[in-house]
Ligand SMILES: Cc1cc2nc3c(=O)[nH]c(=O)nc-3n(C[C@H](O)[C@H](O)[C@H](O)COP(=O)(O)OP(=O)(O)OC[C@H]3O[C@@H](n4cnc5c(N)ncnc54)[C@H](O)[C@@H]3O)c2cc1C
């Protein structure tokens with residue numbers, strides 16, 4: 001099975017506090033640690049496991065700037081066979097549709113049976129997979145937490161729905177699936193693995209190579225534009241306990257007792 | 264010009280979801296003079312229920328399990344050009360809406376939490392990024408129509424019912440409603456665990472801040488000391504450190520304890536969506552800016568690995 005996995009380089013929120021710059025135009029990016037979007041790691045792991053079972057190859061692709069190459073290498077160190085970087089000044093400022101149409105152009109250059117994305121990325125949209133499928137006229141399922149290959153024409157999938165229940169379906173290939181966390185346990189990637197793929201050549205495709213009209217993507221083509229970042233008005237906001245740890249614990253225990261939090 | 268807005272009504276077991284009323288409020292927030300039409304792909308019972316609050320309800324008579332692929336095809340057929348479509352940002356909305364916007368050739372905006380009016384054909388929307396750590400204003404060009412998913416709980420419904428709306432059957436316009444490339448098989452119910460956290464009065468809930476499986480012991484020690492049960496956020500289950508039945512949130516359990524202690528949990532909306540009944544929430548997090556502090560009643564900025572054992576010790580001493 002030929003599998004393409006879409007991955008995105010995002011700020012690692014477990015490593016960073018996200019702060020907003022003075023003008024509110026962006027988050028402070030200077031000291032951010034970046035990594036591959038959490039959901040995409042599960043998608044790549046799943047692709048590798050499918051390949052190891054039924055044969056074929058796994059390619060990983062990203063739309064981004066030169067630095068995004070590092071996440072492709074990381075996923076190749078995990079076991080992906082190939083990386084593709086889609087990069088062009090014209091892509092900057094693309095909205096979800098822009099990203100999906102760039103990915104679509106790359107999909108059209110290959111012959112993939114299965115295309116995987118993460119369920120969502122850093123801005124929580126969860127849109128690129130569904131858009132890509134619709135643009136390709138491929139079937140789609142989101143939030144997939146189980147894949148079973150039946151044959152070269154169809155697969156059985158589970159979608160995670162509310163309450164943790166699972167919706168089982170059969171879906172025809174080629175198709176696009178967005179992958180939910182927990183579907184597998186992504187393997188660990190050590191420095192050694194990354195070193196091994198450090199010099200593998202990664203092709204870079206731009207708007208020209210993909211036959212994309214520059215005006216259709218990027219900021220100009222975007223119907224959705226972020227204006228600014230701000231810190232949300234605090235809801236009711238918590239009463240913050242301050243003082244020495246001992247004082248804090250003293251106050252907290254009083255409150256817990258009053259609210260029935262200690263039996 | 265007033266907008267024509269459509270609200271996609273989620274329903275289950277013949278009853279409309281809570282979001283049905285919220286979408287009406289959201290639509291009025293986009294444009295107070297909008298004409299708002301509910302779309303029900305489902306049974307008559309849901310149509311008449313919804314007609315109590317919407318002036319117009321379009322029915323698409325589907326009685327099979329909702330398949331986003333089938334419903335998308337039907338909506339593309341019945342919706343007018345340039346329509347603005349609202350749907351809940353739930354697992355069905357996420358399945359349906361991105362592709363629907365492509366097929367309608369309209370803008371797509373996911374997970375709106377607020378609307379701030381329309382200016383020059385552009386709707387100003389409030390969203391969140393980085394699981395709620397920052398908010399953003401986004402401009403969405405709705406001049407060619409838009410599909411917008413709305414976060415549950417963001418628009419409080421008013422009680423005003425009695426719209427006495429009419430139900431129009433659009434099934435005839437919806438085309439072929441049979442499954443084609445994606446065929447529904449069955450629902451596999453989530454497994455029950457050894458505790459039922461939906462019944463617990465005190466929950467000691469742990470998130471990714473616990474860092475390592477071995478550290479979970481301090482959480483169960485605290486739970487024991489206060490007489491509560493251990494629950495958790497999703498990453499703890501994904502890592503297989505605790506069983507799925509202990510996960511709180513939209514894709515886990517809905518709990519309604521008296522007291523909820525969130526330890527090393529950031530407070531994403533999918534997690535908070537599983538906490539009902541207005542419990543007393545205590546949050547301990549090392550990041551003073553964590554969104555959980557917006558929802559909590561009382562907060563402590565601390566490292567749980569140090570704070571929790573000390574708290575447990577004091578609680579035990581006191582007893
Ligand atoms: C469709 C869908 C459904 C989902 N359903 C659910 C669901 O049902 N339940 C759920 O929980 N999530 C759900 N999620 C995932 C959700 O979006 C978040 O990713 C998740 O809730 C984050 O869990 P967390 O708060 O434990 O981790 P993080 O967001 O990583 O937060 C960890 C927190 O711990 C703090 N911390 C780190 N170390 C320490 C320390 N030593 N001491 C104190 N604090 C520390 C950090 O500051 C941070 O705030 C769902 C996602 C999707 C897309």
Ligand SMILES: Nc1ncnc2c1ncn2[C@@H]1O[C@H](COP(=O)(O)O)[C@@H](O)[C@H]1O
Nearest residue numbers: 006062063117118120121125126127128
């Ligand atoms: N720039 C990008 N390059 C490649 N894939 C992307 C990009 N942005 C989003 N995706 C894919 O789409 C998924 C969902 O992201 P989003 O729709 O942005 O929430 C991600 O998990 C990726 O698989």
